[in-house]
Amino acid sequence: MRVFVAGGAGALGRRLVPQLVARGHQVTATSTSTKRFGVLQQLGAEPVVMDGLDPVSVSEAVAKAQPEVIVHQMTAISGKPDLKNFDRWFATTNRLRTEGTDHLLAAAEANGVSHFVAQSYASWNGIRQGGWVKTEEDPLDPTSIGAGAAAIRHLEEVVVKAGGAVLRYGAFYGPGATDDQVELLRKRQFPVVGDGGGHNSWVHLDDAASATVLAVELRAQGVFNIVDDEPAPAREWLPYMAACAGAKPPMRVPVWLARLLAGKTAVTMMTEGRGFSNAKAKREFGWTLRYPSWRQGFKEELA
Template identity: 35%
Template sequence: MTTNDQNQGILLAGASGVLGGHITRALTEAGHEVTGLGRSRENGIRADLMDRDALLRAVDGHHFDTVIHAATALRKPPMRDRDMYATDALRTQGTAHLVEAARATGARRFVVESMAFGYGYGDHGDRPLTEDDPFGPRGGTPRLERHIAAMRTKERLAFDAEALEGIALRFGLFYGPGGTDALLPPLRGRRLPVPGDRARVLPWVELTDAARAAVAAVERGRPGQAYNIADHTPMGFRAHVEAVARVFGLPEPMTVPLWLMKPLSYAHTMMSSRLRMSCAKAEHELGWTPLYASSGEGLAALRSASHR
């Protein structure tokens, strides 16, 4: 096991995002010094990952031990394929630019946020996928290939970066503080339809658990490796949203046939997929295990915290 748990200076791209905020807190509590990188004013270094020259100017003269790429262009859940295009670009050009910036700062470790759908959209059956399964298979349509190619490229850039220890965290779908909040108003007004099919399940991970995995990767991740990060209870969109409604005392969501969601092309693709992941490698090598074994447990903790 590689151990780098001494206090590190860490540059976090995407620190002002929901996941980035949780990662910042978790790293700080672990004794590391975090500098945010992004376009908003709350970042210690203000720069756009898509502007290579401006990014390199912004980091000039700074030194960091580790750089983390958790930047996203998403401000709400993606519904249509075009909602992913800006994030696709961040995963390709943005990552390439950040690799250059990491080298310029003298960083040794480069950790990237990856995700479960990099294994491909569609039905993967009931066998939990491991990190040895193919990642980034060619997409079945041009639009899906655009998304998968971006995830494939992001990991490859991290692993192939000269003089950097690349590590990828393949997260399940996020929920929890700052993430679940967006579901509450439409649920309250019964404006959030869910597919009636219960057979398709996906991996989930609570946001503070995801942040703990990022700390573990910084401190104990093995260079050149990917790690699946999810809880122990795969769950379909319908079951997850129903759990949100139940825990927060909101009306049960209305159900619709899956085909009726086809105009919401990206959401339809996700909800049509079935995917399970094994996290045994993360548990063994990173010493990470989720505090919340299911989204039901994580949602109950979120509800309890909201009443304090």
């Protein structure tokens, strides 16, 4: 199958491309510059420069590749996390999830691409009502990640309407994915806020990639939570991450102080976040995780 991976040079793309190639697919992978062409070629992809916010660039890249499936993995998340200024930190990613998604869908329609798979997010942003673990039937929280919530809602609505698959990935860990968090932990700048009762869902990059391959091959439709088996509160996973990384236990700070220093989003994540269930993806994809729990994954990846 000819697969077009938009954002193929990103953290997940670099794990996804070789899995697709290993299963016999012909992959075209995009990057915003030629600097990563060598990496993409080593992974087995045909590299192409594409600006996901430029409709002409997107149209030309898709027309040249003539794919059967487009996989939308475009984000612009890099550098030190800035939860206090979340909308500013995620501004370009929000545009890629709105404008970029629209450009890719338009190119797909113009070139007769029969299937579309897109990246969404499901770590701690479930609706803050009821239990701590949410399914695909539960709405995402409309306020938890500022303008990002509206961007995700747009992406999910247009992709599902087009008959595609939305993959709500949990928080990534794996090669390069948690370096910034670990650095903050080692500097003791990543505390547990309040009671740390807010839940997160995690997923290893390789498990996220394997679920994506299945969504491509099965031509999945609808929304799927791509997370591990163990949603957990911050008071459990954060000290464990620190221990696995050889850092001192994280400090604890009261809610009022965290709100002043880190902003509302950090407080919400740590104290009210809702995790997610992966039962639907496991059932419909036959998905088997290499790391069913972040406990095993953190231990192996961060040691």
